[in-house]
Amino acid sequence: xxxxxxxxxxxxxxxxxxxxxxxxxxxxxxxxxxxxxxxxxxxxxxxxxxxxxxxxxxxxxxxxxxxxxxxxxxxxxxxxxxxxxxxxxxxxxxxxxxxxxxxxxxxxxxxxxxxxxxxxxxxxxxxxxxxxxxxxxxxxxxxxxxxxxxxxxxxxxxxxxxxxxxxxxxxxxxxxxxxxxxxxxxxxxxxxxxxxxxxxxxxxxxxx
Amino acid sequence: xxxxxxxxxxxxxxxxxxxxxxxxxxxxxxxxxxxxxxxxxxxxxxxxxxxxxxxxxxxxxxxxxxxxxxxxxxxxxxxxxxxxxxxxxxxxxxxxxxxxxxxxxxxxxxxxxxxxxxxxxxxxxxxxxxxxxxxxxxxxxxxxxxxxxxxxxxxxxxxxxxxxxxxxxxxxxxxxxxxxxxxxxxxxxxxxxxxxxxxxxxxxxxxxxxxxxxxxxxxxxxxxxxxxxxxxxxxxxxxxxxxxxxxxxxxxxxxxxxxxxxxxxxxxxxxxxxxxxxxxxxxxxxxxxxxxxxxxxxxxxxxxxxxxxxxxxxxxxxxxxxxxxxxxxxxxxxxxxxxxxxxxxxxxxxxxxxxxxxxxxxxxxxxxxxxxxxxxxxxxxxxxxxxxxxxxxxxxxxxxxxxxxxxxxxxxxxxxxxxxxxxxxxxxxxxxxxxxxxxxxxxxxxxxxxxxxxxxxxxxxxxxxxxxxxxxxxxxxxxxxxxxxxxxxxxxxxxxxxxxxxxxxxxxxxxxxxxxxxxxxxxxxxxxx
Numbered sequence: 188x189x190x191x192x193x194x195x196x197x198x199x200x201x202x203x204x205x206x207x208x209x210x211x212x213x214x215x216x217x218x219x220x221x222x223x224x225x226x227x228x229x230x231x232x233x234x235x236x237x238x239x240x241x242x243x244x245x246x247x248x249x250x251x252x253x254x255x256x257x258x259x260x261x262x263x264x265x266x267x268x269x270x271x272x273x274x275x276x277x278x279x280x281x282x283x284x285x286x287x288x289x290x291x292x293x294x295x296x297x298x299x300x301x302x303x304x305x306x307x308x309x310x311x312x313x314x315x316x317x318x319x320x321x322x323x324x325x326x327x328x329x330x331x332x333x334x335x336x337x338x339x340x341x342x343x344x345x346x347x348x349x350x351x352x353x354x355x356x357x358x359x360x361x362x363x364x365x366x367x368x369x370x371x372x373x374x375x376x377x378x379x380x381x382x383x384x385x386x387x388x389x390x391x392x393x394x395x
Numbered sequence: 396x397x398x399x400x401x402x403x404x405x406x407x408x409x410x411x412x413x414x415x416x417x418x419x420x421x422x423x424x425x426x427x428x429x430x431x432x433x434x435x436x437x438x439x440x441x442x443x444x445x446x447x448x449x450x451x452x453x454x455x456x457x458x459x460x461x462x463x464x465x466x467x468x469x470x471x472x473x474x475x476x477x478x479x480x481x482x483x484x485x486x487x488x489x490x491x492x493x494x495x496x497x498x499x500x501x502x503x504x505x506x507x508x509x510x511x512x513x514x515x516x517x518x519x520x521x522x523x524x525x526x527x528x529x530x531x532x533x534x535x536x537x538x539x540x541x542x543x544x545x546x547x548x549x550x551x552x553x554x555x556x557x558x559x560x561x562x563x564x565x566x567x568x569x570x571x572x573x574x575x576x577x578x579x580x581x582x583x584x585x586x587x588x589x590x591x592x593x594x595x596x597x598x599x600x601x602x603x604x605x606x607x608x609x610x611x612x613x614x615x616x617x618x619x620x621x622x623x624x625x626x627x628x629x630x631x632x633x634x635x636x637x638x639x640x641x642x643x644x645x646x647x648x649x650x651x652x653x654x655x656x657x658x659x660x661x662x663x664x665x666x667x668x669x670x671x672x673x674x675x676x677x678x679x680x681x682x683x684x685x686x687x688x689x690x691x692x693x694x695x696x697x698x699x700x701x702x703x704x705x706x707x708x709x710x711x712x713x714x715x716x717x718x719x720x721x722x723x724x725x726x727x728x729x730x731x732x733x734x735x736x737x738x739x740x741x742x743x744x745x746x747x748x749x750x751x752x753x754x755x756x757x758x759x760x761x762x763x764x765x766x767x768x769x770x771x772x773x774x775x776x777x778x779x780x781x782x783x784x785x786x787x788x789x790x791x792x793x794x795x796x797x798x799x800x801x802x803x804x805x806x807x808x809x810x811x812x813x814x815x816x817x818x819x820x821x822x823x824x825x826x827x828x829x830x831x832x833x834x835x836x837x838x839x840x841x842x843x844x845x846x847x848x849x850x851x852x853x854x855x856x857x858x859x860x861x862x863x864x865x866x867x868x869x870x871x872x873x874x875x876x877x878x879x880x881x882x883x884x885x886x887x888x889x890x891x892x893x894x895x896x897x898x899x900x901x902x903x904x905x906x907x908x909x910x911x912x913x914x915x916x917x918x919x920x921x922x923x924x
Contacts, residue, residue: 209824210801248805251827293843300851305842307851309762312727314494317608361611369826369852379823379845 413488413621432625440619477512524558649735777899787893793834801828821846834888856890
């Protein structure tokens, strides 16, 4: 029975990503997971198969993977029991602070894509781009301060935070796809996952 | 160091003098009205860091003094002298643009006695005090890292008419910061002022921000920065003075007309930094208010564009009705303006066909593609109606069948049908669906939502926060005026106008000038049909 089995760290990573991204094309999934620290690329396939055997993930449309209803519940229970001690500290002020930071991050991503007059940013003006990139760094610093303030949260989000550090590092070296890129483990994608994770843990619905 | 009033030698101008310095040198050679200046070359920057930043060399100090004498000879003003005082601007100028570096300090060479002399010379003590305060703020910030609030709090409780007291307070702030530095008398000593500014510019080359910037944009740390030291001209002197920037052609369309703005009675930084945007006026006003200046400026523009063979972005100041050109550089422009300019330049004989083709390398294909693929919807002959409206994302139009979930989007699109996904609010789990859909609209969310970020990244037209009611179970969307759209019906999403249409709406592609089409096809390497 799926709900009495315990999930490995790798399985949790797969479930979290799938849960965050919904229906993902297999190629994209292998690409994204293969680059995550917790996997060697050859291990992703077998992890997916193990989760499928448990009935936790499914491939309802050929070539696409998603979390099954059973899997959604399993992940939620898993996260909520794992984070039982953290949840009370996460509610209230800490959550409000995160939501406010989420707004900031979305604004920075948008500023990277479009200029204040809503025209597309061609990235031909370092004078415009550089301050936006600095703001991204600022948001990341604030996130880490926030996470530090909630006991146990840093440990819980360890994997994601490491990935985000990596993405930010790449951006700071000029690899800007890792800012808002859709099919890489970009900072924006990882943030999205982090947010989804916290929502799931707290049992909240996303407001947009 | 290169005095611009002495004979120059053949050198790699930009590499040695920086962009600003090279531009000034060239303008001076052409006989344009440039305020006298000298440029400290990047070699001095290298030498400074080579010495471990300990001090500015004696040779540099000696040469600077000599160059200032040259400027004094040309202007008839004297540095540090209250009788007809010479004030200087100190500006950084690397061979490539470097945001994150210190830029400018104005009115260098002012102290109490010079200020009084300036007040007498101009007949305007308010102006002189303003210059003095501005200098102290800029010096404080760039040399000593003093923040604006320190000056603001120092000026608390002082009436705005008591300028002497205000200057005094500002001086105290700077003196306190300078006390333990290598320039302890910088408030009164004009020699120390100049050297402190020069050293600050060199230091800013290695500021944390500059280092981070170079790493990100892969710029060599070896370039170093040059420094332009120039005689001040006062755009804020009176109602017959002003400052502005002008483009020799419209930087967004490439049209052959001067585009720019100016302020009367302000110093350069404000127009460039955009601080005083509300009161700045367009070129057409300059023509009415100061027709002579406008005429001279137009001639300068034509001339500079001709010599540079490129659209120019020019900074200018006029003082008591006398025009000065401060800076010129190649203008940033949209891809469309770039194409238009090349086409026009060849037609005008400014560029040869071959030169123009070579220049097309610098036009990013992606942004040009984006520009020409822009579409809008409008009511045409067919029967159509608006289903929803809201902020639009990505200026394109897409038409497809309405689906309510990523799974539906993936399934239907796999059968070759274009789909438009509608969601109450987007969450990351919609990414898979957004990728397969041709467009999206949402009930909730704004142009800064995650959905918008993803749609922009993928180039999908999207209308967010429309307020429609989405019922996945019954497969219905209730839109504007109660109109109902069912699963599978065809809608058109216009990301430019922020509209979702039902029925048969006309789609207008961007109209391209026939002259442009040929050029665009050459640049993109494909035909436009």
